[in-house]
Amino acid sequence: NAGVMQNPRHLVRRRGQEARLRCSPMKGHSHVYWYRQLPEEGLKFMVYLQKENIIDESGMPKERFSAEFPKEGPSILRIQQVVRGDSAAYFCASSPRPDTGELFFGEGSRLTVL
Amino acid sequence: GENVEQHPSTLSVQEGDSAVIKCTYSDSASNYFPWYKQELGKRPQLIIDIRSNVGEKKDQRIAVTLNKTAKHFSLHITETQPEDSAVYFCAATWGGSNYQLIWGAGTKLIIKP
Numbered sequence: 048n049a050g051v052m053q054n055p056r057h058l059v060r061r062r063g064q065e066a067r068l069r070c071s072p073m074k075g076h077s078h079v080y081w082y083r084q085l086p087e088e089g090l091k092f093m094v095y096l097q098k099e100n101i102i103d104e105s106g107m108p109k110e111r112f113s114a115e116f117p118k119e120g121p122s123i124l125r126i127q128q129v130v131r132g133d134s135a136a137y138f139c140a141s142s143p144r145p146d147t148g149e150l151f152f153g154e155g156s157r158l159t160v161l
Numbered sequence: 162g163e164n165v166e167q168h169p170s171t172l173s174v175q176e177g178d179s180a181v182i183k184c185t186y187s188d189s190a191s192n193y194f195p196w197y198k199q200e201l202g203k204r205p206q207l208i209i210d211i212r213s214n215v216g217e218k219k220d221q222r223i224a225v226t227l228n229k230t231a232k233h234f235s236l237h238i239t240e241t242q243p244e245d246s247a248v249y250f251c252a253a254t255w256g257g258s259n260y261q262l263i264w265g266a267g268t269k270l271i272i273k274p
Contacts, residue, residue, distance in 0.1 A: 089167075089250055089264040090205065103261060138204065149195065150262075152204040 049074070051141050052121075053153035061161050066126040066133070068156045072141030079122045080150060081107075081114060084136045093137075095145075096122060129160045163188045163255040167265025175273050180241055182268045184251035185233040191253040194227060194234045195262070200247045208249075209236070238270075246272045 052071040060066050072079050077098055082090040092106040096116035107114065111129075116122040126133055136157045140150035167184045174180045186194075195210035211218045211225045211234065218225050222241075227234040234253075238245055248269050252262040 087267075089266045091264070092261055095261065103258075105261075149207050149210065152206070154204050 051076075051139055051151050051153035053137075053139050053156050055156060056154060057157050057159070059159045059161060060129050062130055063128050066129050066158050066160075068124040068126075068137050068139075068158070069121040070124070070139030070141075070153060071121040072139075073143075073151055076141035076143050076151070078142045078145050079116050080140045080142075081122075081124050082138045082140065084138060084155070086135075090138060093124070126158070129158070131160045134158055134160045163263055165251060165253050165263045165265045167251050167268055169268060170266065171269045171271070173271040173273060174241055176241055176243060178241055180236075180238045180245070180270055182236045182249055182251070182270070183233060184235070184253075184265050185231075186253040186255075186263070187232065188253065188255040188263075189232070191232075191255055193254045194225070195252050196225060196236050197250045197252070198247045199250065199267075205250060241270075241272050243272050243274060246270060 051073055054069050079096045081093040083093055084090050094107045094114045095103040099118050111127045113125045136155045138155045139153045142150055165184055165186045192213040196208050197205035198208045199205040209220050209223050209225050211227050216227055222239045224237040248267045250267050251265040255263050
């Protein structure tokens with residue numbers, strides 16, 4: 048049973064470009080969470096999605112950031128017109144149910160904005 | 162707003178000694194408290210968790226204690242080994258949510274040989 052798969056693992060973008068990060072949850076998991084981690088800091092919740100639904104996006108900036116989890120395919124975190132401050136590690140996690148608490152994390156996608 | 166404070170930010174202990182990391186939370190509705198270990202460049206991994214109806218939980222060399230009245234919980238690692246070196250994060254659910262976690266800033270644990 049493959050774990051949470053994220054790609055790309057590393058992504059370099061220039062200011063103003065778009066970054067698209069993908070996350071395939073563990074098999075059987077229908078709850079996906081995105082977190083951002085700045086160097087030397089903890090994880091910050093961004094968004095929680097179920098298939099075709101955004102449940103909670105309270106941690107996601109209102110502009111330039113969007114997330115989706117379509118019926119088919121991976122969850123995608125999209126950052127438009129990237130700025131240097133978007134440079135961070137973006138972790139995706141999944142869980143089989145929202146009430147278990149335990150999150151299974153992917154290896155993360157490290158975005159560098161030049 | 163709601164937050165979780167974690168101390169110390171860095172902890173250096175001699176191999177074989179014990180390590181204790183402490184966290185305090187502000188939301189009295191918090192009911193789930195996990196601890197994650199993150200090695201350099203790797204994903205966070207759950208090492209132990211505790212729910213609000215339990216005061217203590219132990220798993221081999223790792224234990225977690227929870228004091229709901231004081232709103233703090235602690236991670237205890239005994240007989241530390243070099244592979245325990247990592248950053249440890251505590252977290253707590255908040256706002257009555259079962260899924261949204263507020264994370265501490267992390268503790269870098271260094272095990273000296």
